[in-house]
Amino acid sequence: MGIMRRLYRGFIDLKIQDKIFLCFVVVIIASVLGIGISSYYKSSAIFGKKTSRYNVETVQQISTSVDYTLERIDDLSGILAFDQTIQRVFNTDMGAMSERETIAAVNEIESIMITHYNSQIMRSIEIYGNNGLVVKVPSSFNEQGNGPTPKQFVEMASVYRGKTKWLNDAQEHGLLYAVREINELQTAVKPLGTVIISLKSSMVADLLKNVDFDQSGAVLLMDENGSPVIASEPFGQPQAVEEIRQIAAFSSGSSIQTIGGERYFVSFRTSEYTGWKTVGIISLDKLYEDSRMIREWMIVVTLVILLFAFVLARIFAQTITRPIKRMLIPMKKSADGRFGRSFPSAARMKSGY
Incomplete structure (x- = not known):
């Protein structure tokens, strides 16, 4: 205050x-x-x-x-899992097939897998059959101990039974895995094998390139x-x-x-x-x-x-x-008795009075 x-x-x-x-x-x-x-x-x-x-x-x-x-990759795994040729081959007892028939079956499945293989985003496509047959694209691909083992993939796929399971291995090896169990179409219960699609994690990173x-x-x-x-x-x-x-x-x-x-x-x-x-x-x-x-x-x-x-x-x-x-000024002079000075006009003063 x-x-x-x-x-x-x-x-x-x-x-x-x-x-x-x-x-x-x-x-x-x-x-x-x-x-x-x-x-x-x-x-x-x-x-x-x-x-x-x-x-x-x-x-x-x-x-x-x-x-x-x-x-899209999930759809691809479904296409492979439901393919009639793949169903037929992996539902066949390998012991009843000759070596020539086995090679022909592998080549037939490889041709199907190659049509879906994209080297820009994929490392490999693999199918491990419960009958012992293994098919890989590219055929020269050889697993070098990176990531889970085929047995672990098969066990993982069996848990999800016909649904695609995604596995993240991007930080360790720069890969993502789509794993799906192949079930017999007629019974939808009998497992025939496992599809493994290995993707380069850069595929996902490319989606973020234009994000600022x-x-x-x-x-x-x-x-x-x-x-x-x-x-x-x-x-x-x-x-x-x-x-x-x-x-x-x-x-x-x-x-x-x-x-x-x-x-x-x-x-x-x-x-x-x-x-x-x-x-x-x-x-x-x-x-x-x-x-x-x-x-x-x-x-x-x-x-x-x-x-x-x-x-x-x-x-x-x-x-x-x-x-x-x-x-x-004139007011003070007037107060002193000097009246010889005139006051400014109101117009000049612009005071309005």
């Missing part, structure tokens, strides 16, 4: 010109700052929502693209166990992966989170097909980059307006007080 009282007294003691000037400046400053601050926060909210919506929509599109790509989440952001793809399928640095580090795994514990969502001590906007979506999670990460600096540019421009504009207001207020105050000062 004491400070306010002193300020008020100081204002009262000011000359009328300074009072007018000060009031004018305060009104202008309050108006400019009020409009500027409200505009800044409004624009920040608009650009923040726009960027976050882009993040969420991009994550959904990537998740859909990954599902579509993997479903700025240099400090990234898109991650994690399997149902939370292990990275595709992860860029520094978000591929174990500590960052664990933090992201905890953040993306639910099926989908978006929020501002701290990863590695930095603040990010994180959105994620879980695929209903594979159970894999697509996670989009974008830095808050990027999120509010446009609003920061607006803030900088607003500061410059505000300073220019304040400078203009300062000059205008001074001119305005002088315009009001100058006629009054001109009247005071």
